[in-house]
Amino acid sequence: MAAPTLASRLATYAAGLTFDKLTKPAIHETKRRVIDSFATAVGAMPAEAYHIARKCALRVSGNPGASILGGGKSSVEWATFVNGLLIRYLDFNDTYLSKEPAHPSDNLAAVLSVGESVNAGGKELITAAVLAYEIQCRFCDAASLRRVGVDHVTYGAISSAVAAGKLMNLDTTKLTHTVGLAGVCNVALRQTRSGELSEWKGCAFANAARNGVFAATLAAEGLTGPAPIFEGDLGFFKLVSREAFDPAPFGGDADNTDGYMINKTYIKFWPAEYHSQSAIDAALQIRAELKGDVSKVASITIDTFEASYNIIGKYPEAWTPKTRETADHSLPYCTAAALYDGDVYLETFDEKHFTNPALVAFTGKVKVNHDASLDSRYPNGIPNRITVTLTDGRTIAKEVEFPRGHAGNPMTDAEVEAKFRRAVEPKYGKEKATRILARCWDFESLKSVTELIQMFD
Secondary structure: OOOOOHHHHHHHHHHHOOHHHHHHHHHHHHHHHHHHHHHHHHOOOOOHHHEEEEEHHOOOOOOOOOOOOOEEOOOHHHHHHHHHHHHHHHHOOOEEOOOEOOOOOHHHHHHHHHHOOOOOOHHHHHHHHHHHHHHHHHHHHHOHHHHHOEOOOOHHHHHHHHHHHHHHHHHHHHHHHHHHHHOOOOEEEEEOOOOOOHHHOOOOOHHHHHHHHHHHHHOOOOOOOOOOOOOOOHHHHHHHHOOOOOOOOOOOOOOOOOOOHHHHHHHOOOOOOHHHHHHHHHHHHHHHHOOOOOOOEEEEEEEEEEHHHHHOOHHHHHHOOOOHHOOOOOOOHHHHHHHHHHHHHHHHHOHHHHHHHHHHHOOOOOEEEEOOOHHOOOOOOOEEEEEEOOOOOOEEEEEOOOOOOOOOOOOHHHHHHHHHHHHHHHOOOHHHHHHHHHHHHHHOOOOHHHHHHHHHO
8 A cells, every 4th residue: 555645644643633632841832932923023013014014914804804913804814924924024933943944933823813713712723833833843854945945934834734724624635635735836935035135034934824824725615736745746845845755753643752843943032043043142141251342352253054154144245234134134243233232132123223334344343154063063053153353362252052042941931921021011011911921821721812812902
């Protein structure tokens, strides 16, 4: 008998996953990711891209539709896009590093919107979230898309689609068609993250998730999708990943021994591309040693690993960013800003800040080297070594491999709450922030997510 296709394997796993199969750590981590994602979404609300997308979304109505963070309702697909844009836009949401890097909390926009539309409760929402993380992260472990010029959000269309289909209670046949529909038409180009970056950088997964929801919606009504989507002669393996892959057993499977993937992902401590987190950490340690006086810094050398160098360390635009998207994806700028300012937060990526002549000049002191000896320590860690040379010839060097928030150095619940409050309280006040946190920590008891989303109106 022929082995089951990968799409049917995904469908079988999704259909069989239930809340009572989840571990307590996975459930707790899902609540932390919901809190973290709401924090990053509120922080992004001033962004022009959000206002453009929300304006478009409010032209559309849905039956039943879904709520938009910040107020209003639209179709489920448009709500997924707008909310996904908010969660991702600041590059402050969580990360998973492997053969393919990813931001798996991007899936939560689809979970929230579809969950609202079908009136799913908290337990169903948590199950769908863990499922989405499981699929995307296992795919990231299995094969790199970046190496062939394809963007990581391509996997996200599939994970979001399956999570949406799970919330719609689709059977294995319809879930298999969901994977086919999501996988055949959502291949995203890596140009999104090359050179001078645009507003689309923060929208790319939101679009993939929107399309994943669209695929599940069509499959729910009986539309069939192409198959075998992965193994076919013109399928995903041949034309997209350029290699066949077989993801490791999913969490909850009988032969799985390493738990759920959501517990292996990382919450960001600073709003910058993840490979820069350890460089920021090291730079802040050096600044503390300098007692905040950087006037005698003559040069800054960053020794980094291949993924960091090729994603955020090699483009000339990184030294003089002209967009916030380029700035938060710039290893030299993020490191220089940490050393110069003593913090990296939302205002670090305001245009008036990253174009400040003094900071531009300071960033010009940075040199980035690819140190091949660091490559083997990635993706288990993200080793960056910062060496500052002073005008008197003295040097200070710091190396960090597991920055705060990494799975090897995780943030506490109190730190996750502090991140949330720092982003949310200026807009909504302390009392409302406290009420939102209480609902999130008790997420499994939600009867409907509508009440929670509308707390951000």
